[in-house]
Amino acid sequence: MTRRPILAIAYDFDGTLSPGSMQEHSFIPEIGEDKEAFWARVNGDAARLKADNILVYMHEMVKAARKQGVRFRKEDIQRHGARVGFFPGVAEGWFARQRERGAAAGLDVQHYIISSGLKEMIEASAIGPEFAAIFASEFKYDANDVPEWAAASVNYTNKTQFLFRINKGVLDAGDHAAVNRYVPEDERPVPFRNMIYVGDGDTDVPCMRTVKEQGGVSIAVHPPEDAGLAAKTAQLKADRRVHFTARADFTEGSGLDVYVAAAIEKIAAVERLTALERD
Numbered sequence: 001m002t003r004r005p006i007l008a009i010a011y012d013f014d015g016t017l018s019p020g021s022m023q024e025h026s027f028i029p030e031i032g033e034d035k036e037a038f039w040a041r042v043n044g045d046a047a048r049l050k051a052d053n054i055l056v057y058m059h060e061m062v063k064a065a066r067k068q069g070v071r072f073r074k075e076d077i078q079r080h081g082a083r084v085g086f087f088p089g090v091a092e093g094w095f096a097r098q099r100e101r102g103a104a105a106g107l108d109v110q111h112y113i114i115s116s117g118l119k120e121m122i123e124a125s126a127i128g129p130e131f132a133a134i135f136a137s138e139f140k141y142d143a144n145d146v147p148e149w150a151a152a153s154v155n156y157t158n159k160t161q162f163l164f165r166i167n168k169g170v171l172d173a174g175d176h177a178a179v180n181r182y183v184p185e186d187e188r189p190v191p192f193r194n195m196i197y198v199g200d201g202d203t204d205v206p207c208m209r210t211v212k213e214q215g216g217v218s219i220a221v222h223p224p225e226d227a228g229l230a231a232k233t234a235q236l237k238a239d240r241r242v243h244f245t246a247r248a249d250f251t252e253g254s255g256l257d258v259y260v261a262a263a264i265e266k267i268a269a270v271e272r273l274t275a276l277e278r279d
């Protein structure tokens with residue numbers, strides 16, 4: 001039996017699968033700060049220093065925990081990950097449903113995360129085991145599992161490199177040679193036309209555009225009852241950066257579910273046609 005063609009669904013995390021930012025679910029409350037003050041300090045420092053926001057928030061997490069005498073080791077980061085909540089349907093069958101749909105249409109549906117958040121938190125969250133790979137920011141830890149430096153920071157521009165890693169099947173983020181090696185389009189394990197990207201916009205525009213322009217499907221989601229963010233995603237569609245906008249409702253039969261089901265059917269049909277052409 002030949003391997004089934006892969007269909008990759010790549011998701012942003014914060015604001016896409018989970019409301020707000022992952023730091024707001026339990027870390028920021030634990031350091032006794034309110035989220036507005038925390039993010040104002042991060043964004044203020046980043047602007048003043050012309051620094052990368054992601055590196056600054058990672059440093060602020062370490063500093064704030066130390067200042068408050070709150071434990072902040074790898075296991076604490078995982079503990080905060082386990083407390084992250086999700087939009088409706090995300091943790092109730094979404095991932096398995098798309099895999100089953102794909103399998104019925106002859107595809108191997110794989111789920112991926114590309115996030116500026118913390119990898120350990122996503123891995124330890126309720127949906128961590130669903131992903132073929134999680135590309136996200138990471139700390140470098142000392143011998144006691146205390147963060148001592150940033151090991152990887154994923155921001156809006158470098159998010160796109162992970163699409164190329166999925167495209168070329170180079171999932172080891174430490175492998176810099178293979179991802180840059182020339183591979184003819186038709187020999188890449190996951191062609192862009194077999195990709196669906198789901199994001200909420202903030203850091204996702206380059207990924208949404210890349211997937212859409214290369215023949216895949218891009219979808220912008222917004223929290224179910226948020227008119228302001230709905231307007232923002234509508235603008236992304238008006239600017240032709242995404243094919244669809246939808247409420248972040250991952251339950252069966254929601255608008256988002258219908259769009260993804262249709263994308264799976266389309267991708268399966270293209271794969272069947274391509275296979276017939278090869279025969």
Ligand SMILES: [Mg+2]
Nearest residue numbers: 012014015200
């Ligand atoms: Mg987001």
